[in-house]
Amino acid sequence: MILARIDGHAVTSIGHPSLKGRTIVLCTPIDETGASEGSPFAAIDTLGAGMHSRVFITTDGSWTQDTVHDNHSPIRNQVMGLVD
Amino acid sequence: MKPGRIIGTVTLAAGDPSFKGGRWVMISPMGSDELTRTNKNPVSEAFSLVAFDNLGAGLGDEVLYVEGAEAMQPFDRPIPLDAITVALLDTFKYTPPSKS
Numbered sequence: 001m002i003l004a005r006i007d008g009h010a011v012t013s014i015g016h017p018s019l020k021g022r023t024i025v026l027c028t029p030i031d032e033t034g035a036s037e038g039s040p041f042a043a044i045d046t047l048g049a050g051m052h053s054r055v056f057i058t059t060d061g062s063w064t065q066d067t068v069h070d071n072h073s074p075i076r077n078q079v080m081g082l083v084d
Numbered sequence: 085m086k087p088g089r090i091i092g093t094v095t096l097a098a099g100d101p102s103f104k105g106g107r108w109v110m111i112s113p114m115g116s117d118e119l120t121r122t123n124k125n126p127v128s129e130a131f132s133l134v135a136f137d138n139l140g141a142g143l144g145d146e147v148l149y150v151e152g153a154e155a156m157q158p159f160d161r162p163i164p165l166d167a168i169t170v171a172l173l174d175t176f177k178y179t180p181p182s183k184s
Contacts, residue, residue, distance in 0.1 A: 008119070008178035010087070010148065014139050015171030016158060024148070024171070026087070026178050028116065036180060039115045039130070042085040042148050052181055061154050074154040074170050077085055 001080060002057040005030045006049050010042055018065075018073035025049065025079065027057060043077035044068070056081035085148040085170060087114040090141045091127055094134050102163040109137045109169065111149055119178035135167035146173040 008026035012019065022044040029038035034054070041057075046067065049055045058064065061076040068075060092110035096103065113130040117123035126144065135149050148171040155168040 005180075007180040008176060010171075010176040011174045012148065012171040013174055015148070019171055024085075026119065026176060028180055036116070039113070040087065040119055040178065042087060051179075061157070065157075072158050072160070074150045074157045074168060075085060076150065076152075076154045 002027075002029055002059065002077075003032075003054065003083070004028060004043075004057050005034070005036070005052060005054050006045075006079075007040065007052065016074055018068040018070035018075060019044070022046075022068070023048075027055065027077075030054065041077060043079055044075055045079040047079050047082060049079050049082055054083040055079045056083065085150050087119060087173070087176070088112060088147055088149050089114055089118070089126055089128075090143055090145045090147060091132060092143070100164055102159075102161055103136075107137045107140075108134050109141050111135050111147065111167070111169070114146065116178070116180060119176070120180070133167050135169055136165050137169045139169050139172055141169050141172055146176065147171060148173065
């Protein structure tokens with residue numbers, strides 16, 4: 001899992017059907033001190049993580065496919081946990 | 085899913101039969117400089133890649149693409165593919181905190 005910080009969001013209307021209605025957040029991987037390390041990526045968010053909040057992102061495609069109920073979904077990144 | 089910008093298209097003279105009817109675009113990955121628009125140059129320093137596209141992404145469009153095994157997921161036939169566009173971005177906001 002990736003420790004990341006939510007730094008933005010993205011809006012899309014044309015895309016893979018499994019993305020429909022999903023909140024897409026832009027995350028920056030961070031290290032334990034909170035400093036950015038690595039290039040930003042996008043993930044879908046079902047937990048409603050706020051801006052600049054630290055989260056855990058899973059890269060388990062099959063688990064994400066269960067969440068979006070589409071076993072042809074190309075999404076892999078999903079917000080899994082909000083860090084206190 | 086990573087953000088990227090379409091900087092060109094690729095036409096295959098010949099390809100794997102499973103690619104029939106496909107369209108290829110050249111993507112320049114967007115890093116934090118491009119997402120915060122500090123680097124206005126459409127092409128970033130990262131290596132560009134060729135990705136399969138069936139969403140109709142045009143030149144200059146900002147897209148989300150996936151690489152690796154996920155790229156084959158949308159297909160129900162075996163296809164030797166490792167990058168595909170999954171979404172055309174209408175808008176995005178990216179504002180990392182200035183201190184980090």
